[in-house]
Amino acid sequence: MALSQTLYNTFFRSNATMLGLVFGTAFGGSLLFNGTSDRIWDSINQGRQWKDIKHKYVDAAEE
Amino acid sequence: MLARSCARATRSSGPIRSLLQKATSRASSTSASEPSKAGNVVGNILATSGATLVGVGAVAWYYNQYGPRALAMTPAEEGLHATAYPWEHEKLFKTFDHQALRRGFQVYQEVCAACHSLSRIPYRSLVGTIMTVDEAKTLAEENEYDSEPNDEGDIEKRPGKLADYLPDPYKNDEAARAANQGALPPDLSLIVKGRHGGCNYIFSLLTGYPEEPPPGAAVPEGLNFNPYFPGTGIAMARVLYDGLVEYEDGTPATSSQMAKDVVEFLNWAAEPEMDQRKRMGWEVMAIGSALMLLSVWVKRYKWVGIKTRKLVYNPPVGPRSRTPRGA
Numbered sequence: 001m002a003l004s005q006t007l008y009n010t011f012f013r014s015n016a017t018m019l020g021l022v023f024g025t026a027f028g029g030s031l032l033f034n035g036t037s038d039r040i041w042d043s044i045n046q047g048r049q050w051k052d053i054k055h056k057y058v059d060a061a062e063e
Numbered sequence: 064m065l066a067r068s069c070a071r072a073t074r075s076s077g078p079i080r081s082l083l084q085k086a087t088s089r090a091s092s093t094s095a096s097e098p099s100k101a102g103n104v105v106g107n108i109l110a111t112s113g114a115t116l117v118g119v120g121a122v123a124w125y126y127n128q129y130g131p132r133a134l135a136m137t138p139a140e141e142g143l144h145a146t147a148y149p150w151e152h153e154k155l156f157k158t159f160d161h162q163a164l165r166r167g168f169q170v171y172q173e174v175c176a177a178c179h180s181l182s183r184i185p186y187r188s189l190v191g192t193i194m195t196v197d198e199a200k201t202l203a204e205e206n207e208y209d210s211e212p213n214d215e216g217d218i219e220k221r222p223g224k225l226a227d228y229l230p231d232p233y234k235n236d237e238a239a240r241a242a243n244q245g246a247l248p249p250d251l252s253l254i255v256k257g258r259h260g261g262c263n264y265i266f267s268l269l270t271g272y273p274e275e276p277p278p279g280a281a282v283p284e285g286l287n288f289n290p291y292f293p294g295t296g297i298a299m300a301r302v303l304y305d306g307l308v309e310y311e312d313g314t315p316a317t318s319s320q321m322a323k324d325v326v327e328f329l330n331w332a333a334e335p336e337m338d339q340r341k342r343m344g345w346e347v348m349a350i351g352s353a354l355m356l357l358s359v360w361v362k363r364y365k366w367v368g369i370k371t372r373k374l375v376y377n378p379p380v381g382p383r384s385r386t387p388r389g390a
Binding site for chain 2: 033037041044045047048049050052053054057058
């Protein structure tokens with residue numbers, strides 16, 4: 001009871017706070033999700049993507 | 064009713080007629096029964112056996128006519144079924160191997176581009192997948208393209224830009240046919256999608272030329288024998304031989320290595336969006352499963368009251384309820 005009271009008072013009591021929470025979590029959540037999924041994807045495809053082999057050709061051109 | 068109309072239709076044939084009439088009279092008890100003769104028994108047997116024979120014969124004839132020979136083409140015309148290879152880039156979570164794409168593009172440029180166009184690929188799409196911007200620009204500048212008409216209306220040549228498409232080897236299809244004994248080398252941009260068997264078929268085709276056609280195989284003049292090509296006679300001769308190209312990354316250029324690389328490259332040409340598609344696909348699956356679990360939970364939450372309720376029937380208490388049952 002105490003917990004739900006605190007939750008209610010801090011987040012849901014005012015509409016502005018709740019909207020802020022919604023947009024804030026959407027922003028942070030998508031950053032987190034995309035970051036994690038990028039990392040998993042790149043580790044599954046280690047060495048296969050262009051960015052993994054790019055350095056060979058970009059550096060070679062500059063030398 | 065059916066039996067009667069049949070009987071009317073077959074009035075001329077004695078045994079069948081009496082057989083059917085008997086059946087009719089048995090079916091309708093009101094009609095007058097005809098006295099049966101002993102000789103009809105033999106006739107009945109003959110008629111039934113005859114009908115059976117005709118029936119079996121009709122089925123056999125039909126099967127002979129349409130059953131075993133329903134194939135539209137002979138196996139040679141279908142072409143040999145391509146072996147299924149475990150392509151790494153066809154796996155659910157794997158991208159193209161871009162080093163292989165680079166090698167495959169080299170093979171295309173040095174070998175296939177002599178005959179096959181790749182007209183749907185602009186230089187810009189090679190940037191960031193197969194080569195750097197500078198490399199792509201240098202490559203584009205090696206070819207000349209028509210410019211916009213100048214003030215006199217003449218069209219001059221200009222060096223290629225990133226926005227130009229890879230040049231065709233021939234001026235037009237007629238020229239391509241004329242140079243290849245009448246056979247048109249198809250454009251390779253979408254060939255992986257356009258051939259049954261995709262990568263497996265093209266790999267098998269490129270590596271499937273035997274040293275000599277098998278004895279008895281008819282190979283028309285100007286064609287080459289390849290069991291994987293539908294019809295087995297293909298106008299393209301074997302093109303890949305060990306050591307034909309020299310890979311810049313030092314990979315030994317065996318003919319199967321080159322075939323594998325060029326096939327993967329052609330798969331990229333047909334589906335350049337594949338890497339991105341698979342990546343988004345798996346993100347969609349992840350979010351979709353999370354939402355699925357959430358909705359399952361919400362459903363259970365909403366239903367819990369209905370699922371766990373109990374209905375209790377309390378019979379009314381009154382004087383009559385005391386009377387013993389059945390009294």
